[in-house]
Amino acid sequence: MAVKDYLRERFFPHMWCPGCGHGTILNALVRAVEQLQLPKNEIVMVSGIGCSARISGYVDFHSLHTLHGRALAFATGVKLSQPRLKVLVPMGDGDALAIGGNHFIHAARRNIDITAIVMNNRIYGMTGGQFSPLSGPGVKATTAPYRTIDSSFDVVELARAAGASFVARTTAYHAKECTELLAQAIVHKGFSVVEILSQCPTHFGRKNKEGDAVSMLGLYKENTAKLGSKALEENPGLIPRGIFVEKERPEYCEEYDKIIVQAMKEKQS
Amino acid sequence: MARQKLKTIMINRDWCKGCGICVSLCPTKVLELDAADKATVVRPEECICCRMCELRCPDLAIEVELEEGKENG
């Protein structure tokens, strides 16, 4: 199947701004699905609300466009009720970690076999450029005209601590790496998190003098380094990319199936 | 490994929003934005078939077709 077969072409050109990193993430994601040759009828994409969430309308899978922050809760219902389905959950940074933070923690804690894609552009784009919990301090946004005083946190560390069994990070500059990591995340049995730094030139870039899409991608190239690389060793201040967690842990739906077996057995006796 | 030959780079002008990512990040300067602000192939002979334009394009507007008839699939 060609990449285009995974798209709902009738909706293109999509609604994202020129140069939006989310478009590159869509590109990388369908290539990952194509690489894995996953049947379209087996995939459910559950998204929240925001520019990121619009991705679900462009893919030819079962798509569920839900409420701000709640994608993982809906996805848990989908997955637990029908575990054979591949559930992909793309979310924005605010979507996943502000209003959705609680559900993020618990989906990770349960290690339910869902792939969470955090499309992190450090801004609330759809509503016009307000700062998000991932913006970090010193950032200009429409609700921080005097610059933010809010710190951000490390999504990878949060996911790890909450129990996610596959955690990775990359950026929209590293398109090939995106496809690789997404493919691995989807294949991984358990809760997978892929944080992808994505440029919003329209709001974040303009307000914070980071330039256009090309220059923002340049920043992703300069300010990140692969885990285990010499560059990271020499400059630990760079944002690390790669796989941070990859382990086997009991998966939630499988564990619940054991409960069913136990309950049925006890009922008979 | 034999160097792959480019057959053609197809650019969907309806989808292309002229962001310039493919133009700026092409290692051999194959692409430019034309008068209508759409990506266009100006130096196909320089193409090294790395396909980064196709992989990075936020609009999914680029398809790099290689000589053996293999597409981006």
Add this chain to the structure above:
Amino acid sequence: MVKKIRFVQGNEACVEGALYAGLDFFAGYPITPSTEIAEQLSERLPEIGGKFIQMEDEIASMCAIIGASLTGKKVMTATSGPGFSLKQEAIGYACMAEIPCVIANIQRGGPSTGNPTHVSQGDVNQARWGTHGDHAIIALTASNHQDVFRMTVDAFNMAETYRTPVILLFDEVVGHMREKLVVPDPGELEIVDRLRTSVAKDVDYHPYLPREDGRLPMSDFGGEHRYNVTGLFHDMWGFPSNNPKLVSGLLRHLVDKIENNVQTITRYKEHFLEGAEYILVSYGSSARSAIHLALNRRDKGEKIGVLELQSLWPFPRELVKEKCADAKAVLVVEMNMGQILTQVKAAVNKPDRVFLANRIDGKLITPSDIKQLLRVIQGRGV
């Protein structure tokens, strides 16, 4: 065949009804006085291969059951006032996206944390208007366990028929008191399943295009047809649109599909209504006291009747108007500050003859409470 006779709490009667109706996915969160429903289902569902999950909060529970309903399951959650408030956004989502689901609210004292272990019927209007925007909703209630069972089955049937969330508005007294329940045999009560599309594979399926009879065939996620579901206004394929004609058309559809079927949806019971001079309109545990009073005063020659409502929304206006037409006075008996009162007043011919007999201190309204208020209305004092 020996009927299953059980001595249970109302919450458990609800569980029995849900399982009878085909429940196979429950997501919930503990909250007094509904917790027993979650506890019972955590045990009973896996026994039949169903799934139970305790989610991290009330909102997640509501979202999870919507997700599960889309894969074809019959779903339910249970809560009380504060949790009901939390669920409202997601309930609105289920209304807009037309997803069958059942929400049991075992009402307690409110507002806010209120009176967790004591009764009220304060969430009636919230069940109607808790979520934002114009929408219709179905809310059922019951005063005894046999009817709790019955209304729970009806709730599932209506959710599947109309592709809507249905609210079971029970209350703490009915939820926690113990009473006999006779579990019907399989096949005794009708079970309705959602209409599933007969559109073939690779043929265009429209999830939101009503058939001529108004029904909307569904297709399970994971099945042959891939489509979009969203809380935005959408076209017949489920894709977002703000086209004015489409918006007003969809809104009309969401409201009409329920409001136009009031008669079919209405559930009620009559007690001593024939020739009644005074009519008590009541529901839930309040109705038990109303019925007791009517029964008790019959022997004294007083003609008091009870119209026991079992469907509160859509409000059965025509029914109430008809039944109360000849009454000298109507007393609405409820444990709130007059939520059904307003509806009854708007429905009857003589609204100035409609009075409120209520109790709002967390205790069950008693037959004496109602009698005293009736005497005042009758001009007989205390």
